[in-house]
Amino acid sequence: MPMSGTQPSLYQQLRGHLAALKLTAAAEHLPSVLAQAEAEQWSMTATLEHLLAREVEATEARKLAGRLRFASLPTPATLAGFDFDAAPGIDRKLLDELATCRYLESATNVLLIGPPGVGKTHLAVGLGRAAAEAGYRTYFTTAADLAARCHRAAIEGRWATTMRFFAGPTLLVIDELGYLPLPGEAASALFQVVSQRYLKTSIVLTTNRGVAGWGEVLGDTTVAAAMLDRLLHRSVVFNLDGESYRLRDHHAKNDALRQTATGTRRPLQ
Template identity: 65%
Template sequence: MSTSPMQVSEARRFQQLRGHLSYLKLNHAAEALNRVLDQARTERMSLTAALERLLEIEAEATEARKLAARERFACLPEPWTLADFAAQPGVDEKLIRALATLRFLDDAFNVLFVGPPGVGKTMLSVALGRAAVDAGHRVCFTTATELAAKCHKAALEGRWKTCMRFFAGPKLLIIDELGYLPLPEDGASALFQVINQRYLKSSTILTTNAGIADWAGAFGDATVAAAMLDRLLHRAAVARIDGPSYRLRGHQNQADAMRKGVNARVS
């Protein structure tokens, strides 16, 4: 069976179109071209609709790639979202709902979660970080000790300015567990300089078990603590979280379930 000149022309045009898409690095559109053309013939789609579907496939792939890159950069320790947070008695739910809108990022507001271990400070900060990543913002998660260690290493290797630019860059920087472990003197200074770099430019979420009045003792330097608080609290929301530990609550629930099981077998 011979192939008509029209069929040859159409096949050549298809290959040229696919080549153009690949040359423009629209690789997902190139791969989907044959499928979209078949769909257009079957469903009698207009040329505009077929073209829109082809570009939609490429746009979705590009957004997925960018989201994956933001997720890698963020280094969030858990896949928590705000839906995972079971309210503690001391949580200001109205404040959490306001933070969930992410408008605080536009205003370069800071957020401080203060409370004892296990009440959900890290969970809330990670959940807000996750929401910011999904909304297209660059986010970076670190602990206070990790930040201090990275800055110390950068100073020894002559990369101090590069390190400061790294921590100044994200739209949202999450610093977890301030006060859990003592910071060395240069660690407290490095943390202050990071906060100072971001002051009035980008938002920082900080979680701590140390009350604000106790920061001088946590840092070992009242001057550094006062200067850091001055910048953090100038434009900030402070959420004090009280209540039972999630971990202890889970342990208690597990113990209660085991006890009920034993009692049921005995009876």
């Protein structure tokens, strides 16, 4: 379809139709698409496909931005940015498989266990980001914040609404279980969240305590056993070890400073 003969009035009508249909990206790209179509002699079908593709790209970008806002990820960490050299115990092939998000289809959980600073939160955020980018509704919280929110909900009569909220996302990321002891009502709230998601949707959970110590963290060995039973029934477990990356970074900066200082020092004359 030659474009050189397009009437200006028809062009304005077309832009008006796109605006009326709220196809703002297509309207914005209309001049460049028409110019490229004329230069490369596209068919009418090809021109229309390129124009609508711009609208689809913009729509998907808006949807992703919305999912990321809802996810409330605390950092821009990605799985690709993880330092595998500093975590030799990580099964990279398994992590690559998790990056495909297929585990979400089977409501599989992921437990990241290890001392502070070994990259648990980085991996949890990276998994959350991958899920959001793949189109899954994702939400990130800490164990302490989840417990506090449930406690407020119980006081204010919003318990059922809050439970529905935490049941909703396809992936719920719960960070930092075990850093602070949880009071009885908090442990009960966490158990109920885990229980209502059991075999339906996935949880990524990070903790600095091995599963044997969860009874102490939750203050109730029975609740701990019941929660672990649900989390581990269908799960992938990573045991991370090694020196804290914060300490590694601190040591590296000290070494660099020391080398700079010794390298620039001149002997006394």
